[in-house]
Amino acid sequence: MIEELTMKHRTFIVTLALALTQGSAWGQMSHNHASEAACETTELRCASKVTPTFGADGTLWLAWMAGGQVLVASSGDGGHSLSPAVQVTQDKPNLDWGPDARPKIVVDRKGGIAVAFSTFRDKAFNGEVFYSRSTDGGKTFATPRPITDNAESQRFEAVGFDPEGNVFAAWLDKRNRVPVQQAGKKYDGAALFFASSRDGGATYSQATMAADNTCECCRLGLAFDPSGHPVIAFRNIFEGGVRDHAVVTFADQKTPGEVHRVSQDDWQVAACPHQGPSLSIATDGTYHVVWYTNGKARKGLFYAQSRDGGKTFSQPMPIGRPDRNPSRPYVMAGPQETEIVWKEFDGEKTSVNLITTTDAGRTWSQPRVIASTADSSDHPLLVSNGRQTYLSWMTKADGYHLQPIEGEP
Template identity: 70%
Template structure:
């Protein structure tokens, strides 16, 4: 895979709004400048890559297991303050019909409050719809994970701090974040109202998401157990919306 990162020396230059000095090798949008890359295979064996570089999100595909790649498609239309945390990275999922769902997070302020943005492609990755927030709530969201169920539903999970403000208003401490989820019936264009799986989970580690043999989500996350002990936990679902 090392050869992949030598591709595409051209491309438009874009300045990132905020960048760790150790993260990016350069400030262009091309793959060799990427600080985060995520792969996924589609049902036909195509290898897809989504990456963040130069404050932008881009996508390309390979029909020969990574030997050569298509011309990259820039998903975003303006330079964004992308979440550069070590456990943050853009996510990509492809269904059996070739629809592509993407999700990634940005920083909205210097306090590292995030927002998860989503988009989709219905033409095989040639173009992507305008970005949408995954939820209307204005509190911080980070560390999203997405997957296509066999019936074409997109399942998404993320960490969300919406319960922080009411807890503090009631004079109660609030640790960590809530683990929330939502589903999309239109390939990732719009998502249902967010629902909570568990509150007061660890807010600084990425999620692991997979589907079981019945197409139901399974999430691995870092929880805050009694006594402040932080350790991995697993939640399964009895249905698409029933953790």
């Protein structure tokens, strides 16, 4: 189990060792100053993208891309040591390396593990989403299989276990463009598709569309409301080619609700922003959403909340310093507070900044820097074990960090 931190200002940063190799036990901490360009093996130190999750027993699980493979390992002591890495992929697939792409990993209450990732089918960036699972505690993974048999493009998958232990998956899908183009009409973007699994990720239901004409190149935000219904935040294409964010709340795993707009940013662009939203839902049902826009109405990072199940949202609140290129926001509603992190660049170093709220988003703390690097880095992510929220961040210079989020000083 992850030890609970009681000293208010204590900082705990886990940096996994430089010289460790796949299949070895990782039991020490040091800094990694190796060049990412020369690092082509599958160790965690070579990863550019790392995705964390916690199991119900407090085990930390990591999925990452390195050496052209997707790998998974776990830690039972908060990252001080890591189990031997297990390779999920076979051969050497052309993994989706896009800015908003990364492998996904979730663990159910019984320890079952579901993994999803996407690959490029061709040089035109058409993709294919694959899934795999482990039923033996991450020792082995099933051969990855396509999540749908459709031959068009699928990318930007999101997966999660609902409270009943069923897997819900969503992704962006371009299957609808073919009949539209064959009819001589223009097809914009992609469509939001979904499927579910009642056997722990062994098989998935037939893919079904939740919304058409969505932006085709941004990550999805997936969460479950207090009733266990899936909720997806995504960049939609509204009338006039405006790519603003929206949410859809499901009545159950098979029934998507109406699409509701998060904000009127008026970003009219016929291009790929490659910056999707983040969504978290508190136990009181409040939706917390953060996003990036370059619209006519507003530019930069913003936060909004909904207290009516995603039907309406509050006035957007700006995040970060506009002169420091704020980007990659992530939000998590934790047990005591809700946290937002994002990246800023001051011309010399990239910092991860944090704000928190203890009153469901009505007021927020002043921003403060909680991590920084002078080199390239992954998006900052937040992960919770149910008691404590952590920053998960991979940097080229210093390796992987797992850092507890402390309250205001």
